[in-house]
Amino acid sequence: MIKYIVIFILGFSFLQLIIALMNWVFGVRLIKKTNPNLSKTISILIPARNEEDNIGYLLSDLIETRDNIIEIIVFDDESTDKTAEIVEGYVLKDKRIKLIKSQGIDEGWLGKNFACHKLSLLAQGDYLLFLDSDVRINNKVIERSLDYVFNNKLHLLSIFPFQNMLSFGEKISIPNMNFILLSLLPLPLVSLSKSPSLAAANGQFMFFENKTYKEIQPHKLFKNSKAEDIEISRHYKKLRKSIHCLASVKDVSCRMYKGLPDAIQGFSKNVNYFFGNSHILAILFWLITTLGIIPILLAQSLDLFIMYIITIILTRIYISLSSNQNVLENILYIIPQQVILGIIIYKSMFNKRKNQFKWKDRII
Structure with a gap:
């Protein structure tokens, strides 16, 4: 079972890398x-x-x-x-x-x-x-x-x-x-x-x-x-x-x-639209990109682990270059960025369930 999960995670990670590279090389x-x-x-x-x-x-x-x-x-x-x-x-x-x-x-x-x-x-x-x-x-x-x-x-x-x-x-x-954008589209x-x-x-x-x-x-x-x-x-x-x-x-x-609370509140309005308006797909994306390393470690293969880490880092590099963002910071902040992404998705689900989306002091 672990073998197939590892294959799926590596395949998805390689796909993200290819898309990120394409956006950097062929970006208009x-x-x-x-x-x-x-x-x-x-x-x-x-x-x-x-x-x-x-x-x-x-x-x-x-x-x-x-x-x-x-x-x-x-x-x-x-x-x-x-x-x-x-x-x-x-x-x-x-x-x-x-x-x-x-x-x-x-x-x-x-x-x-x-x-x-x-x-x-x-x-x-x-x-x-x-x-x-x-x-x-x-x-x-x-x-x-x-x-x-x-x-x-x-x-x-x-x-x-x-x-x-x-x-x-x-x-x-x-x-x-x-x-999300430059690794999926x-x-x-x-x-x-x-x-x-x-x-x-x-x-x-x-x-x-x-x-x-x-x-x-x-x-x-x-x-x-x-x-x-x-x-x-x-x-x-x-x-x-x-x-x-x-x-x-x-x-x-x-x-x-201007700050983390504003960002979480703002992105929670529409993060699910990046995934076809599906919170299920958003959660699946977060699980793969955040916890995907666990099955890789359980596979007990140093080669697979190194391959996975290199793929993740290269993906972040190409996305940072396409976005004119600081490459080193985006690599160093991978873990906190993924944690915040999870919070944004949770906040989006909670707001949708309670119908509590609020922006600019107005319920939307």
């Missing part, structure tokens, strides 16, 4: 140079709720970007802090910036999905770029993204931002997102395969072709989804729309969560 990068296509326009759309610590930095980045951007619309989703006041100050600095204040959420909607849908109804650009308020933009990445979308005839481009991790708690939690196949299961997106940076977006109205379609970004990407694949997903572009960055 945005070109540094851009040929401005001034005939195409972009609407920047920002849903914001209690983002007084972040929104000013993003707007400062955006007002430095002139080409193609015809409007920057912020939807204040019933913030209880100074978010609206800060945005109003930037409205005076740049006539492209507009502030829309929520009049409440319609029944059956989640707040962010409702905000994104309302923003899309106001947008006039040829392309829609949805940005989270905690994102930072550098080095003409929006113009480069437009070039990439236009040249590849894409209906959707999504970018996983480079994650700024300052605390120990962030370093043992946030890398789990990339570990070959990102080059997102564009090459027609299978909806090979799809991914990150709501922090989603660049849509407007005409197709208006036809599909994806945020309305998934108005009550806690992982609307993933749902939208899969739906686009079902409709045979062209999408690409890029991992950790350094010119798009953010500090997603």
Whole structure:
């Protein structure tokens, strides 16, 4: 029995290694140079709720970007802090910036999905770029993204931002997102395969072709989804729309969560969506990647043990390189990262059972 378990664990680990290597070797990068296509326009759309610590930095980045951007619309989703006041100050600095204040959420909607849908109804650009308020933009990445979308005839481009991790708690939690994504999903196949299961997106940076977006109205379609970004990407694949997903572009960055409690609370909302919305598969993944070493040790083979350890370390190295993360830290923190992943999955299961998902002081 142990023999077959060991074979399964080693096979799964090798598969993770192959996928991680593929994502590093064949991962698509945005070109540094851009040929401005001034005939195409972009609407920047920002849903914001209690983002007084972040929104000013993003707007400062955006007002430095002139080409193609015809409007920057912020939807204040019933913030209880100074978010609206800060945005109003930037409205005076740049006539492209507009502030829309929520009049409440319609029944059956989640707040962010409702905000994104309302923003899309106001947008006039040829392309829609949805940005989270905690994102930072550098080095003409929006113009480069437009070039990439236009040249590849894409209906959707999504970018996983480079994650700024300052605390120990962030370093043992946030890398789990990339570990799951880049060891299970070959990102080059997102564009090459027609299978909806090979799809991914990150709501922090989603660049849509407007005409197709208006036809599909994806945020309305998934108005009550806690992982609307993933749902939208899969739906686009079902409709045979062209999408690409890029991992950790350094010119798009953010500090997603400020500390371990925020990270656990945030990831517990949607970790199961990485596994087809199945907590069973999430638990199985955690068991294999965390406790898989036990059957290897029970097999009493030094060669198998060394092979397994090398496979695990190489997988982490390739994922760290693809994510522009610190390689040494991700190797040293393997054990605490796996412990936190288990806590996130448990928290997700508990919240789902009790219907207690909470984000930005709102039950979702």
